[in-house]
Amino acid sequence: MRILYTIPVAIFVTLVIIEKENNIISRVSDKLTLKEILKTPLQPSHFSRIPLKHNGSLTPPSKMDSRFSIKKQRLETYSKHKKVMASGRKHILLLATTRTGSSFVGELFNQQVDNMFYLFEPLWHVEKQLTLKTGGTNAIVAAKAYRDVLQQLFLCDFSLLETFIKPRPVDHITPALFRRESSSSLCEKSVCSPFIKGVFESYACRTRRCGPLNLTMASESCLHKKNRVIKTVRVHHLENLRLLAEDPRLDLKFIHLVRDPRAVLASRIVAFEDNYKNWKQWAMGVDVAIDENEVRKLKGNCDNIRMSAEIGLSQPPWLRRRYMLVRYEDIARFPMRKAMEMYNFTGIPFTKQVKSWILKNTHASKETSGIFSTQKNSAEQVQKWRFSLPFKLALVVQKACGPALKLFGYKFVSTKEMLEDKSISLIEDKVFNVL
Template structure:
């Protein structure tokens, strides 16, 4: 009899326990969902019509203000990076992988040299994704964003593993027996012009992007791969990745120890620089600057808005430090690098865990005090402090107003002040940069 009644009782008790556990699990899941909500505020696929507009409400203004304060704190206080740095220090022989992300005319070539000049233990690549973009460019002049993002990610992953095979498939003309005379800006990478990869010069073979410090023949990518594996650290500079989130698989690849440095610059300064460097592509802007009649619905203005949004969304994601980016992301403003190059270089090296060598320091001192006659628009040797304010005397106030309208949230996030008059624009006594150092 006891056995007869005990079985139903046990069964009933078990049901009660299971129900309680389900309630507990449900409550825990709800809490986890609430905690994760802030990390999903920025959705790249979110339609533009659903995004909050500039100056819509006090709430949106407060959010952008808090975003800037978060950026400011992250740039001032490196305590967020110390756990990762300590872990890296525990394994001193572990390789460091560095990806410098930017857009064109943000000073990325200059900042990239901080790592190119590091010495014999750094393998540096300058814009390898140029080949990928060129191959994927459509007849309209653009690219399929989804296809390009995947290709950029896969090529970068292979290159950080010192595998050039995937990049080879994008080089035109195709390398023969892994040898090419067409690698974009080979001379901008000291690693690709070193003695180990400097094959004998071949008379009659034209190499457009030749080495400047020695006369080398076409680049043997097999030798480049071997040289890459021999180096202790690897760094790549790219201005072609649109969204940081697309590179998440690289951060989660256990074979890599990847750090992301996102370099940003005042969009007004970027536009002024592009109008000079890429005059043919920016002829509409140049015409508007001349006659003062800006067509705000023009595709070029829409493109500027899209570029600003991509930069801002990547930075917002990096600053929020989701689990896959924790300790792996650093935001740097070009204006701070230009004004305080040695200090910012030191901070970047501290973040990456790579030694800040005397060779780099000497290069910075030499390159930031260059005369006005040194180099051209692509030169990395300039008086860096002069570059910060030059745009204010080249860009008409009417154009500045358009940039401020379409890139307002980006300007506010990074601490760039709005110009309200022509007098303010050219008044050097008024700084347009929020101090964060």
């Protein structure tokens, strides 16, 4: 009889012990999860805690929000984000360099105001504050800052970006966000605070009269949007974003936009005339010296773009089905087709609103096609540089950027006549992104 009672008692005691162990494990797990949430993104991320001097050096904080307040804000942001993680949200990063048509491509996503939160060049503020007196930046520091700011912005947290905006936002309100008017999401009614007389906003909304940007309202709008897209020309190495690609909260995809380096130089000479004055004069036969550092810089830019593309196209595990290479020339020639391909890649529905915008903005007249305008006659843009870039400069670019030209399928020219002959295409038919 004792044996009959002993066995059930032993089983009961065992179950009680297991239950207690499970509770202990659960509490430890909860603490570890909370600890991870409270950490700043992608350790070490000291940028959010250390304000920057005007010269970009890192200094101890003088006036800081309490750590409790900051952590509480991050917990609230995480909680809101967690509720919608299962909704199929898409995060897209558009990577490019200046004068490659990235503003136009960004607009393809900016048109979907109802379900898209789009940011135009938020890293402009980071680059400006990290720029050294010599005119350059510490590449390692800049890469980490860019990565951490992008991660927080994709999570709708503007707190780290605020540390780079000058003058510093007061109560999360700023009149100085770079190109605010280029983001429909930052100018919609829910983010439009009352207009304040006497307060000048550098990049005021064009669609409605709004006051300075309230970043708390912007964060709320971001959290309610199904998809998030950021455009930047300031990330030079795709490898530096690996931790973002591996962040399970983001499910991030990259669209990498490239353009013929000869066309890029021709466009920059027109858009940034003062910076390229010597290039133009030298090409026209004026006796001025071209700084060898400028040629090395040109080569370095081309090499960075090429190496990032080689990594993306090789489809390592961390980039598998996350990377798409797009040539500007293909978008200009076949805007509707390429736009549909990009939307298919992202998994975001391609709407009639976007189609209408493409039809309107790829057949613009000369009167509306300004240097910085997104309204272009796209077919003409592909060939235009061939008649503005001196042959002498085309040869310099081909020597400095030869490997990039070959990878992206751009043909070399050997004579001035070949450069200016429209019947000769300088674009090879090439298929990328074989998944």
